[in-house]
Amino acid sequence: MDIKAYIILSLALFTIGIVGVLVRRNAIIIFMCVELMLNAVNLLLVAFSKMHAMSGVAKASPYFASDAQVFVFFIMVVAAAEVSVGLAIIVMMYRNVHTVDVNFLNRLKN
Amino acid sequence: MNLTTLVFILLSVMAIGSAIMMISSKSPVHSVLWLIVVFFAISGHYILLNAQFLAIVNIIVYAGAIMVLFLFVVMLMNLNAETEPVKNYRLQLVGVITGGALLLVLVSAVMKIDVEQLVEMKVGDQGLIKVLGMNLFKNYVLPFEISSVLFLSAMIGAVVIGKKGETANQ
Numbered sequence: 001m002d003i004k005a006y007i008i009l010s011l012a013l014f015t016i017g018i019v020g021v022l023v024r025r026n027a028i029i030i031f032m033c034v035e036l037m038l039n040a041v042n043l044l045l046v047a048f049s050k051m052h053a054m055s056g057v058a059k060a061s062p063y064f065a066s067d068a069q070v071f072v073f074f075i076m077v078v079a080a081a082e083v084s085v086g087l088a089i090i091v092m093m094y095r096n097v098h099t100v101d102v103n104f105l106n107r108l109k110n
Numbered sequence: 111m112n113l114t115t116l117v118f119i120l121l122s123v124m125a126i127g128s129a130i131m132m133i134s135s136k137s138p139v140h141s142v143l144w145l146i147v148v149f150f151a152i153s154g155h156y157i158l159l160n161a162q163f164l165a166i167v168n169i170i171v172y173a174g175a176i177m178v179l180f181l182f183v184v185m186l187m188n189l190n191a192e193t194e195p196v197k198n199y200r201l202q203l204v205g206v207i208t209g210g211a212l213l214l215v216l217v218s219a220v221m222k223i224d225v226e227q228l229v230e231m232k233v234g235d236q237g238l239i240k241v242l243g244m245n246l247f248k249n250y251v252l253p254f255e256i257s258s259v260l261f262l263s264a265m266i267g268a269v270v271i272g273k274k275g276e277t278a279n280q
Contacts, residue, residue, distance in 0.1 A: 001118060003227040007220050009122050013129055013148075015213040020133035022205030025195040028138055028184060032145050035176065036129060039152055042164075046237075047229055050159050054230040063245040066236040070250050072164055073242070076171050077257045081264035083176050087183050088272040094187050095274075101195040 006047035013040035027090050027100045031083075038079050042072045114231050117158060125151035136191040138184045142177055149173045159229070161237030 013036060020033030049068035090100060097104050125148050132144035149172045156165035197205075235241055246254060 001114065001229045001231055003229050004220055004223070005118065005122075006229060008217055009125070011213060011216050011220070012126050015209045015216075016126065016129040016133060018212065019205055019209035022208060023197060023202045024133065025197050026138060026189070028180065028189070029133070029141055032141060032180060033133065035172075036132070036145065036148065039149065039168075039172070042168075043152055043155055046156060046159055046161050046164060049161075049236060050230045050234065051227050053234050053236050054228050063241055063249070064236075065234075066241050066245050067249075069161055069164055069237055069242055070246055073167065073246070074250075074253060074257065076167060078260065080171060080176060081260050083179060084264050084268045085271065087179060088268040091183060091186075092271055099195070100187065100189065103195070 003047060003051045006044060010040045010044040010047070013037075013043070025101050025103055027093065027102050030102065031086055031090065035079065035083070038075060042075055045069075045072050045075075114158070117154075121151050121154045121158065125155070136194055138189045138194065139181070142181050142184060145180075146173050146177050149177070156237070158231060159237065160232055160234050163237055163239045163242050 017033040017037035017040065020036070021030050024030055024033070045068045049065050052068070053065035093105070094100055128144045128147040128151065132141045132148065135141050135144060149168060153165045153168045153173075156162075156168060
């Protein structure tokens with residue numbers, strides 16, 4: 001499989017995430033779109049890892065080309081921590097203004 | 111067209127279609143369920159690339175833990191299609207056009223590359239647990255330990271933020 005197919009697939013998923021952030025007003029959906037963008041980047045990292053394995057550069061090391069998959073593992077770790085804090089913030093926002101509409105968060109505007 | 115290409119196209123259509131359904135469905139519960147379908151499709155891509163560890167971790171962590179947390183919060187707030195806030199039509203159109211323009215520019219830039227780089231499918235031991243574990247605990251052991259501190263601070267932060275504000279009033 002050509003690497004361009006994976007790049008275009010990841011770009012499509014990432015753009016769908018951006019469009020979701022732009023068109024939705026529900027804070028939870030916006031947060032889910034951010035997760036979708038993170039996953040698009042993860043998929044691209046794994047594809048590049050396998051592309052590096054195919055090109056055969058640095059085959060001397062036994063762990064060659066597996067660095068990108070370790071990075072994906074760390075991205076998943078950070079995403080899990082981020083989701084716990086972000087959902088706590090959304091729950092607190094719901095408790096204060098009784099909605100998840102992000103348009104209500106305009107107190108810093110004036 | 112061989113079987114690998116067929117599976118790739120099937121999983122890609124499943125991922126993109128479910129992502130579009132996620133951002134276009136009215137009910138937040140349906141959005142969460144569509145996003146779980148996207149994560150399963152991405153796990154299928156990982157299996158196709160022989161990244162077995164990441165496929166399993168993606169299902170366990172994302173579809174199993176994170177999305178259940180999302181679903182729990184959505185059901186806790188009792189959100190449904192009636193309470194869903196909607197942007198006005200013109201702003202939605204502007205958002206879609208902006209995203210489409212970005213996708214058009216990026217895809218046209220990618221298509222101009224005339225380097226043929228192939229991706230290794232179905233074989234290779236970079237994604238096996240043994241190789242990843244050796245790499246993680248030999249070369250990346252310090253970031254691994256720091257991530258435990260990150261988890262501890264995230265846990266404390268979630269508890270402090272999510273607590274009711276009686277300490278602030280006293």
